[in-house]
Amino acid sequence: MKRIAFIGLGNMGGPMAANLAKGGFEVVGFDLSQAAMTALEQAGGKSASSAHAATEGAEVVISMLPASQHVESLYLGEEGLFAQLSAGTLVLDSSTIAAETARHVADAATAKGILFMDTPVSGGVGAAKAGTLTFICGGSEAAFAQAKLVLEPMAKNIFHAGDSGSGQIAKICNNMLLAVLMAGTTEALALGVKNGLDPATLSEIIKQSSGSNWTLNVYNPWPGVMEGVPASNEYKGGFQVDLMAKDLGIAMDTAISSRASVPMGSLARNLFALHAQKGNGGLDFSSLQKLFAD
């Protein structure tokens, strides 16, 4: 049985670590919140007094942290984990961060003989709990072969996007496109309703036509059209506008540094920023519908 250190037991990391424990791994977690660690213990894992303590004896380290600086701080420098981990340890960072940072951390890992992959996820808290996340991995073939075995209890899909950083690039391409789908769908539904159509009928027609997309299929943004989605629960739960705005910020940075033109994604970012500025940052991102509704 493999021993896994899991750093970052928040809304996403907590259920992910729990699923690993249920999947038969020996999981030792660390988080700044004692409540998060207690929850892991109840799910069959153990907790440690520090990130360093959690990784003692671990063959695999997984991290799920808020942003680039947390990842750099965890792994790099004299106090970082890379200074202590054995060569051959597999390190998987599932945080959504800049590809540039992921590549930089991967280089530092390689210098120590550590196998590092960026393994950001798609799917949100619901999929984290259900063990049906999509993992998008960047790194070597060898690392990917090992990573798959570890990620399985948490995953529905595990993709190998390419070299280091590729997981992050694919993730933000996906999320930028998701933002475009959501923005486009909300304004199209509003246009139809303004012109006399029923939102459920219109949704059904488009779903079965060429405008079909993930948001209409499983995440309809119009209140009352689909059961069990945030739109039918006052836009609570789901994927917050502020988190979408964070991912779009990373996407824009990537576009700027690679001199790419992404007019649709940029416009979507600005619409979500406008929506957040009006006090909706804590709502699910499908609440963009409110921007276009009368």
Place this chain on the structure above:
Amino acid sequence: MKRIAFIGLGNMGGPMAANLAKGGFEVVGFDLSQAAMTALEQAGGKSASSAHAATEGAEVVISMLPASQHVESLYLGEEGLFAQLSAGTLVLDSSTIAAETARHVADAATAKGILFMDTPVSGGVGAAKAGTLTFICGGSEAAFAQAKLVLEPMAKNIFHAGDSGSGQIAKICNNMLLAVLMAGTTEALALGVKNGLDPATLSEIIKQSSGSNWTLNVYNPWPGVMEGVPASNEYKGGFQVDLMAKDLGIAMDTAISSRASVPMGSLARNLFALHAQKGNGGLDFSSLQKLFAD
């Protein structure tokens, strides 16, 4: 066996009329092109010397014409068909035109006791030939019940969107969203490729994630990623940029007259207009990929 007059036997109307003939209807067609009428005869239909002649004895009239003015000219005025058709005739206009025009024509029909529906289609020439079009119908429940029986040989899906004009509204909402999906997908793929990803791998990842949409599923815009689509055939065939631009023009008119805000659809329209202006109007609309590729 019902007798159907079919007016407009172009790229779309021709195969539609042929499928009706194969489906057991007695089809009498009219088109300004003799070649189009000969093709219908070879498919088992008949041709007539004028639109008026075609409708003699017909219980159903179907039209498939380029734009609003052609539809108005066919049906309205002293020379129009409504002046001659018997009360109770079912008239189905499958042209993509302004909802306002559709409502205006429907009102004129009602005044004569004629049953009129706007029945625009989604699916393109391929679906017209295969008899797998999606029909989006606007008009009364009674008209829809009759229309379904007639449209079946040409259709995979037949939707009732609502009252007169609703078919057109739903159609342009769908096509505006399709333009957004295509524009967003092309720029997202280009961003990924610029940052080192393989377009096929990236497409596969997004298809199975939350960025999934019709264009990635069945119409991938990157050359060589998917077989049998225009992108893998030098963007020939398919749905021309100029036709998408026409539909987006109708969508914009609808948004302007209903004072709706459709920023994503408007940006997509301008990107397609830019692309057309650079000489790509005759290519398939997935050729927008060229705008963002290096």
Place this chain on the structure above:
Amino acid sequence: MKRIAFIGLGNMGGPMAANLAKGGFEVVGFDLSQAAMTALEQAGGKSASSAHAATEGAEVVISMLPASQHVESLYLGEEGLFAQLSAGTLVLDSSTIAAETARHVADAATAKGILFMDTPVSGGVGAAKAGTLTFICGGSEAAFAQAKLVLEPMAKNIFHAGDSGSGQIAKICNNMLLAVLMAGTTEALALGVKNGLDPATLSEIIKQSSGSNWTLNVYNPWPGVMEGVPASNEYKGGFQVDLMAKDLGIAMDTAISSRASVPMGSLARNLFALHAQKGNGGLDFSSLQKLFAD
């Protein structure tokens, strides 16, 4: 002394007609509002019981109406003024309407030997009252030479843009650009203020740099920065959001019919539409600042 018939004595037409009367012309006005006609009488003009009555004996006809259909209805058809006016009459339409309509009306005038120009204005109610409007004229050189003499009491600038319809085209190009200037200026000011700058200082710096534009120079949108502008009067008065939206609708129609790409103007239209939809249609168009302010 020339006799002028003035049709349409609203917020713009009223003061324009008054200035003509003060300028020594014999002005006979007509409007559906009796109050508007009384106001003209107080300014030294006369009123008539109908548009036809107003034009009796007039050498010049000027109209200032809300939209294309009013202009067509006034001049065309069996009941229209062109059926009655003497050949050689000079007709100036200062309404903001589609160039296509202006050309169509001009053709009808020419067929009767009437000299027609589209003469839309820039400057708003303040300039109408002050007699400092900018007239942008489309039509023949001969018509322009005569028009200048008539327009002078109402004008600061009188431009000849080109042939029939050119006045309307130039007007909507100007107003589309104005919408872009205002939208760009409001978001730039908000960005600066969010990052700690004083709006008045930032306005002054940009005004004297390469971001300088009409809105910063004479129409600052940030409350309190400039005296005597709508922004310092709760966005009352000035040029209403709904009127800007109307002009942008004409600009978009022109872009669609000429297959032009106008991404900036289109985005501006959608921002103003969003702003109007949130209940701000009756405010001055500089109130778009509220969309971007915290």
Place this chain on the structure above:
Amino acid sequence: MKRIAFIGLGNMGGPMAANLAKGGFEVVGFDLSQAAMTALEQAGGKSASSAHAATEGAEVVISMLPASQHVESLYLGEEGLFAQLSAGTLVLDSSTIAAETARHVADAATAKGILFMDTPVSGGVGAAKAGTLTFICGGSEAAFAQAKLVLEPMAKNIFHAGDSGSGQIAKICNNMLLAVLMAGTTEALALGVKNGLDPATLSEIIKQSSGSNWTLNVYNPWPGVMEGVPASNEYKGGFQVDLMAKDLGIAMDTAISSRASVPMGSLARNLFALHAQKGNGGLDFSSLQKLFAD
């Protein structure tokens, strides 16, 4: 006579240093290019073998460098100038960099008793040569009082935007708005010309109307309309698309980190990025006109 060290003698820094020398200051310059140093000597300045050598005995240091990392590298760290400069030295950085970096460098200066201001410029190479730049300064009132005396030989306008970093914020607000003005102006001119107007006539009309802005006033983007601008010289010279793209990248970073919505500026960035990607990065930024011209 004050002694000034000038670091960075490129297209901008070279003529700026020369004007200081002509203005009576003792200027000691340093650049990696020997040719640049020779040019300064010919203008009456001196050169040094390193940045450190240039600052010996200097009361004022001015830097004009390409990007944030160059500025950090020049001033910070053990090898940086701040480790050596005397307390009380006035340091003016005219580079266009992130406000965050400017604030960070200013803090480091303050810790050593050095007076630091961010003093980015507006106006381009022409104004640098003519000594008519606009300086936009961020820092204390005390530093500004001293800075004015030094900047005068290079300046037409010297603004105090606010505290440290404010100069950079005001600069990128201005340049973002400039990009919006240029993009809006180019598409408006193209719309007019597509509809039959003469570009010079249309430019003149808008210049005297509410669409008036810096680009029409002094930098007309349509070839042949205005003499002496890049548009009339095959878009050579001026302010390169790539440099505008760099400034827009900084503006976007600022918007993302301050969660501001800047839809117009973002769209302009993407249009310039598209234009650069098609091989126009080395042309003047008014060449965006080519994107919209037939």
